[in-house]
Amino acid sequence: MKIFRHLTTALTTFSALVAGGAFAFVVALTFVVSIFRDVEISAWNVVASQIGPWFLLFIGVYAIHNTLPIAIAHGRTRREFLVAASGFSVVLALVMTVAEWLGFLVEGGIYSLMDWSAGEHGTQYAYFQMYLVWVAVGMLCAAAFDRFGAGGIFVLPVAFAFVVITRVQIPGSGDFPFFRNVPSVLGSGWHVLSVAAFLVALAGTWAIARDMPVRQRSA
Amino acid sequence: MFDDRSPIYRQIADRIKADVLSGALKADEQVMSTNQYASYYRINPATAAKAFQQLVDEQVLYKKRGIGMFVGAQARDMLRAQGRETFFGEVVDPMVAEARAIGIPLAEVIRRIEQHEKNGGV
Amino acid sequence: MRIDVQGLTVRYGDTVAIDDMSFSLSGNKIYGLLGRNGAGKTSLMSALAGYRKPSGSVQLDGAPVFENAASMRQVCLVRHSADAADKSDKVSHVLEYGAAWRDTWDNDYALELVDLFRIGLKTKVGELSLGQRSALGVVIGLASRSPLTMLDESHLGMDTPTRYAFYDTLLHDFMAHPRTIVISTHLIEELSSLLEEVLIIDAGRLVLQEEADVLRSRGTEVTGNASDVDEFTAGLTVLGEKSLGRTKAAMVYGALDDGQLVRARQLGLELGPIALQDLFVHLTEPVGGKR
Numbered sequence: 001m002k003i004f005r006h007l008t009t010a011l012t013t014f015s016a017l018v019a020g021g022a023f024a025f026v027v028a029l030t031f032v033v034s035i036f037r038d039v040e041i042s043a044w045n046v047v048a049s050q051i052g053p054w055f056l057l058f059i060g061v062y063a064i065h066n067t068l069p070i071a072i073a074h075g076r077t078r079r080e081f082l083v084a085a086s087g088f089s090v091v092l093a094l095v096m097t098v099a100e101w102l103g104f105l106v107e108g109g110i111y112s113l114m115d116w117s118a119g120e121h122g123t124q125y126a127y128f129q130m131y132l133v134w135v136a137v138g139m140l141c142a143a144a145f146d147r148f149g150a151g152g153i154f155v156l157p158v159a160f161a162f163v164v165i166t167r168v169q170i171p172g173s174g175d176f177p178f179f180r181n182v183p184s185v186l187g188s189g190w191h192v193l194s195v196a197a198f199l200v201a202l203a204g205t206w207a208i209a210r211d212m213p214v215r216q217r218s219a
Numbered sequence: 220m221f222d223d224r225s226p227i228y229r230q231i232a233d234r235i236k237a238d239v240l241s242g243a244l245k246a247d248e249q250v251m252s253t254n255q256y257a258s259y260y261r262i263n264p265a266t267a268a269k270a271f272q273q274l275v276d277e278q279v280l281y282k283k284r285g286i287g288m289f290v291g292a293q294a295r296d297m298l299r300a301q302g303r304e305t306f307f308g309e310v311v312d313p314m315v316a317e318a319r320a321i322g323i324p325l326a327e328v329i330r331r332i333e334q335h336e337k338n339g340g341v
Numbered sequence: 342m343r344i345d346v347q348g349l350t351v352r353y354g355d356t357v358a359i360d361d362m363s364f365s366l367s368g369n370k371i372y373g374l375l376g377r378n379g380a381g382k383t384s385l386m387s388a389l390a391g392y393r394k395p396s397g398s399v400q401l402d403g404a405p406v407f408e409n410a411a412s413m414r415q416v417c418l419v420r421h422s423a424d425a426a427d428k429s430d431k432v433s434h435v436l437e438y439g440a441a442w443r444d445t446w447d448n449d450y451a452l453e454l455v456d457l458f459r460i461g462l463k464t465k466v467g468e469l470s471l472g473q474r475s476a477l478g479v480v481i482g483l484a485s486r487s488p489l490t491m492l493d494e495s496h497l498g499m500d501t502p503t504r505y506a507f508y509d510t511l512l513h514d515f516m517a518h519p520r521t522i523v524i525s526t527h528l529i530e531e532l533s534s535l536l537e538e539v540l541i542i543d544a545g546r547l548v549l550q551e552e553a554d555v556l557r558s559r560g561t562e563v564t565g566n567a568s569d570v571d572e573f574t575a576g577l578t579v580l581g582e583k584s585l586g587r588t589k590a591a592m593v594y595g596a597l598d599d600g601q602l603v604r605a606r607q608l609g610l611e612l613g614p615i616a617l618q619d620l621f622v623h624l625t626e627p628v629g630g631k632r
Contacts, residue, residue, distance in 0.1 A: 002442055003442065006438075006441045006442065070424065070425050070426070070427070070438055070442075071442060072391070072392060072413075072424075073392075073417075073418070073419075073424040073425035074417075074425055074438060074439060074442040074443050074485075075413045075416055075417065075442070075443060075485075075487065076410075076413065076442060077391075077408045077409070077410050077413050078408060079410075080410060210408075211394045211408075213387070213392060213393035213394070214387070214392040214393070214424055216383070216420065
């Protein structure tokens, strides 16, 4: 419980602050852009769907690569940490989804005031699942590289497949050349798939980190 | 402080005995506690305790439960008696051997000792 | 805290760091873990602290330590790589981790030590000098107040006054809060008076485990005429020899009995003690010097 509390308070607060900063920045940027040309897309959607997932991936990597060894050095087990980190990934994804929703809400108000067009964006559920999978994939990658060194590269194709799944329902999130029609192919099956991706990524992290030695860091 | 070549507890015991002999530690006077001794000389407290235990066994010190260690009433006399037993073997004989080795006639050594006696001690 | 190690082996690929090691520590003492660089000190401590899964068994008070929450709570290992800290973290942040995750953490004491070692609370760990980083490790190790506290080469990069402050602090805290402390070092001369028991390891194997004061009385330097010394030391464990002209000095390991002492006097041999440091050097010598 101590680990969960620490992760949620420290890292979630940090992430929410970053989201707030990013929102202020894109709103300012949108006004600057509007001087030169018409605003046709939602700037916040770029953050929420392009940069956001990478940030969450980074937080996932940080949790395993940096925080796990510290937890062990302070007398906590890997199991305790992984339980806490799993719970934390859900809380973090939820908080970031709320941040994303608030962002669209405020941005929508500004856009209608300024009579700009924002284009469409995904459902809250789509964002939530995307964030969830990206945090878990970050943890999986960190565990693989920490445990196997360069050998951890084997995890990348899996990680790539997982994150691709999450993007199919996010409009304007950058189209992949071969995956354009995946949503229509899968229908609502992608929900199941992305939840499965999250669970498999967590299970993989667990399996790899369960017996992981704490490496000597270069001093 | 302590050399690393012989058991430290023995070095401590010898030092306390020397203090008792010289009168620096008087009869029934309390000696430092194990912990005080350990931190003062930067040694493991178990080592200091071992030295004290040896001195208790030899009746140089006695224990007052809950208070500490004290110098035995007879400790000085006892140590003096022990010292007298070993004095000639450990001090005089090697001195004579040394004097021979460097060529000082024993007569000269004796004269020096007599001088000390005349001056009233060293 | 009692420690039992049975058939412990640690491998890194083809390298065997700890080779089928077994020993027991009764606990509540200051132990010195002595060994040359690469002898396996850090690997052994890492296995004791549950940092890696052991092959063989490592038990603390009778319970396996690896992934055992109850045992892990009672262990603190500080390696000089500072595992409990991130380079980008501020010192104050590092202490917060301790306060958040250690039930036994004494934060007042941690702040007192940080002050003693003159470590800035706002400094980032990566900006500390090697000596300060070592000192921060000592702060974490001591403020954790763990029943089993292990400090790996904690003197690294400390200047002499800091080292002595470290020794004094360690001793005081041990007396105020008796617990099992294991210190690895090769600065034996400075530290040896603090140790109650000594383990010497070499090439992943336990060479000896002995009370420090007993060990000090174990070694004897026999000096005299070369042929007499040879006669006397025949059949004894000779760790090393050196000659000067016809005079020879041999380091003998093991207590001498009364008969041997009489014989030495008859031969006119001089018997002297050997420093712990010299004993260590000769006990871990890979080549030269008979075993």
